[in-house]
Amino acid sequence: MSILQKIRAGLQKFMAGRRGADELSMALLIVGVVLSMLSTIFRLPVLYWLSLAVYIFSLYRMLSRNLEKRYAENATFLKLWRGKSSAVRQSVNRMKNMKQYKYFKCPECKSRIRLPRGVGEVTVTCGKCHHAFKQKA
Numbered sequence: 001m002s003i004l005q006k007i008r009a010g011l012q013k014f015m016a017g018r019r020g021a022d023e024l025s026m027a028l029l030i031v032g033v034v035l036s037m038l039s040t041i042f043r044l045p046v047l048y049w050l051s052l053a054v055y056i057f058s059l060y061r062m063l064s065r066n067l068e069k070r071y072a073e074n075a076t077f078l079k080l081w082r083g084k085s086s087a088v089r090q091s092v093n094r095m096k097n098m099k100q101y102k103y104f105k106c107p108e109c110k111s112r113i114r115l116p117r118g119v120g121e122v123t124v125t126c127g128k129c130h131h132a133f134k135q136k137a
């Protein structure tokens, strides 16, 4: 066995039963890098210590053997992250299509509806709650 294979085998043995880097740990590492860059740019030692704490927490998560808890943390993070990123994507889409579509909310359930611009006043039936109302576009 070469030295590299030995190192690899040892590492695999060490990481057995640990979660390793999941999405939350990687996000924490990125936050840590950003914080340490900001601490250098603005010469704020508190940001440096904060970034160190974030690195340590990320490492702790990667090496933790409490897989259930780490899995739940990661699932919560992914849920929040996907919610935020899809909200951002939707608002970017609305901005892109503002010239073609008029966007408004259903007065009953507040779900978002769009109409092609220039159709005049039409009766709209909400796809979610089936409430019908007049709308100009």
Ligand SMILES: [Zn+2]
Residues within 6 Å of the ligand: 106, 107, 108, 109, 110, 111, 126, 127, 128, 129, 130, 131
């Ligand atoms: Zn509705």
